[in-house]
Amino acid sequence: MPTDCISYPETNYFTPLILDYLSERKELDEFYTRFPKIENFEAQINEKKKSYDHSIRKDLVKVLNDQYSELKISDATQANIEALESGNSFTVVTGHQLNLFTGPLYFLYKIVSTINLTKRLKQMYPENDFVPVYWMATEDHDFEEINFFNLNGKKFKWNNADKRAEKTAVGGLSTDGLDEVFKLFSAEIGGGENAEYLKDLFKKGYLEHDNLTDATRYIANEIFAQYGLVVLAAGDKRLKKHFIPKLKNELTEQVSYKQTTKTLEKINELGYSIQVNPREINLFYLTNEIRERIIEKEGHYFVHETEITWSREEILQELNDHPERFSPNVMMRPLYQEVILPNLSYIGGGGELAYWLELKSLFEAENVTFPMLLLRNSALLQTAKQNDKRERLNISLQELFLKQHELINRKVRKISNIDIDFSSQKEHLVTQFQHMYELAEQTDESFIGAVKAQEVKQLKGLDNLEKRLLKAQKRKLKDEVERIAELQNDLFPNRSLQERQTNFSEFYAEYGEELIHKLMEELDPLEANFKILTFGK
Structure with a gap:
């Protein structure tokens, strides 16, 4: 099973910003702290160790143990959770939406890249521990982006979803209605040992768990447990309380808007497209029924398209009492992640890295260490x-x-x-x-x-x-x-690109566990090439 590769520019699928970042264009230096080379992680480890609030570790481990309490987990995952209590343990994070049936192939590539980087770091810095974390986007509310997947050229869509799907965060949505999607999937995937494994995986995931968060955690854990992957849903009040000072700054000082606006001007002057534009307040108000923008006008705060209002004193009291109700948007979520995790590097796709490159000045203003940004591996899977x-x-x-x-x-x-x-x-x-x-x-x-x-x-x-x-x-x-x-x-x-369209089941049905093993062997996150992986004889 030979492996080939081509350079990212030769694919014609990556933006000038990402290509220039990968080539370490000098003009981009001010938008990140360290380029992701293995030797640069020593300084990153030392900086994060000094700046991170290690008291958060106990709450982090408690939350993870609670979230895994109903699951059978591997010794490797349990060891990684426990390791997070140590001041010498650090994370490498990738984030992903709760796509139906895992969505496109790059769901696997992100996680494999993350696991493989922790392995490389352990070899290089054996005195420390490195934990791969999949951060579930449980507070995302773009249901239309996650409610389908493609298999064998056909689109499978979740039509009978929770009536709250268009209004609140996807993580809490009921899995009711997914039995119909599962029946269609089962008919399409056919028979055989690998197909039966997939049916069992998705049946237990979606039909035996009440909400999308628990279902996705189960599925990710089943696929990657032997590699020690830790799956985190970060909306827990015990974690959000550690973010209260930054949330207060956002509400009262509009820090992210003021800081990133300057950065966007510089990025625009260099001729790059802007990935995300900030709002004056980059927070949503989140309940079981809604996730809507928080807006400030003349000292009063409003929740968009609702009757909910507060004075300044009232919203700060609400923040202290219920920090879990304050949900960061795309501009603030990275900051939240880096506050609560002892994280060294974020691994994401080109679009994700583009908006992370807008955020360094925000991190500096909030005295939070900016992570090393690493483009996830990309691959094309083909038969012999x-x-x-x-x-x-x-x-x-x-x-x-x-x-x-x-x-x-x-x-x-x-x-x-x-x-x-x-x-x-x-x-x-x-x-x-x-x-x-x-x-x-x-x-x-x-x-x-x-x-x-x-x-x-x-x-x-x-x-x-x-x-x-x-x-x-x-x-x-x-x-x-x-x-x-x-x-x-x-x-x-x-x-x-195949990785943006096709569900992994299409390949797993044919190759089974060999698919995962091949990805683990071939995807090196520090090797900046697009891989072509060949299966079969």
Whole structure:
């Protein structure tokens, strides 16, 4: 089962900001503290050890033990939970939404990257312990982003969801209605030992747990327990109380808005797109029924689209009494994470790292250590037959990532028995017209416009002839074109990266535990390449 890789720029799927970050562009230095190299973690460990409030560890371990109390957990996970009480233990975190049936493949890649980094750190710094943490986005309320998954080219959607799904956080949603999704999944996945494992996994996850948080914890624990993964739902009051000072600052001083606004101006000046824009208050008010924005006007506080209001004194009292009701949005959640965890590094996708790069000044203002930002591993999974087909079609790995029309045009030009490239004719035409421009300047400059119009017309004519010839050759080479398109469509569903579309069940049904083992062996989070993993013979 060979493994290949290409560089991230060659994939054409990553933004300029992320590519420049990976290449350590000097202009981005001010947006992070340390680049994620193994040797840089020593300074990160020392800084976090000094700045972290170690008294939080006891509450963290109590919360985790309570959250795992109904689950059978591995010795490795239990040891990691207990290790968190020690001042020499640190975390590596990845976060993910509570996607139905785990959602796209990169759910696995994020967690595998996180586990593998803790292994590398333990080898390098054996005097410390390193715990992989999956931070569940239980307080997210974008139900439309998580209520479906794709399997075998079909979309499976949760239609009979909790009536609160559009109004409050997804973590507390009832799993009622998922029996229908499970029936459809079971029919689609078929039979066999691996398929039966998946059915059992999702049946116990969704049909034997009352809410989405507990179901997702169960599933993640079952897949990764042997690797010591710790799954955390951070909405517990015992953890939120440690964030009260920062929440108070957000309510009264609007710290995140003031700090990140300056950073966004700098990012914009460098020519990058802004990932997330801050609000004046980056908090929601969260209950079992709603998760709505908190707004301040003239010293009074309101919950958007409700009748709930407070004076300044009243909202601060509410904060002290019920910190669990104050939910950070995307700008504040990273700060909360780094306050309550002894964390060294956050591992996420390109979009996540883009908004983390907006936050360093906020962390500095709040005297919280900024974590090292690491791009999660990315991979394309293919069968040996697909790889053989690619080689027979003489498609390079880099070409495989081209837009389909670009790939087909390139291959048709390459395999055609006639020359479809009119570049030399166009160059010759431009040279001829240059002589005409000189004549016009020497005789009557008013003819320059006429010469230009004729040049444009004739160049356009050559373009049209080239396109018609290419189209004709595509028809002539129809079988070859169809094979190219079929291969790329199989590997890039919906013309997108496979990892952003396909559910892991599609591969697990075929390869079983070998899938997880292969990912654990091949995905090195400190190796900045896009992996192509081949399965089968």
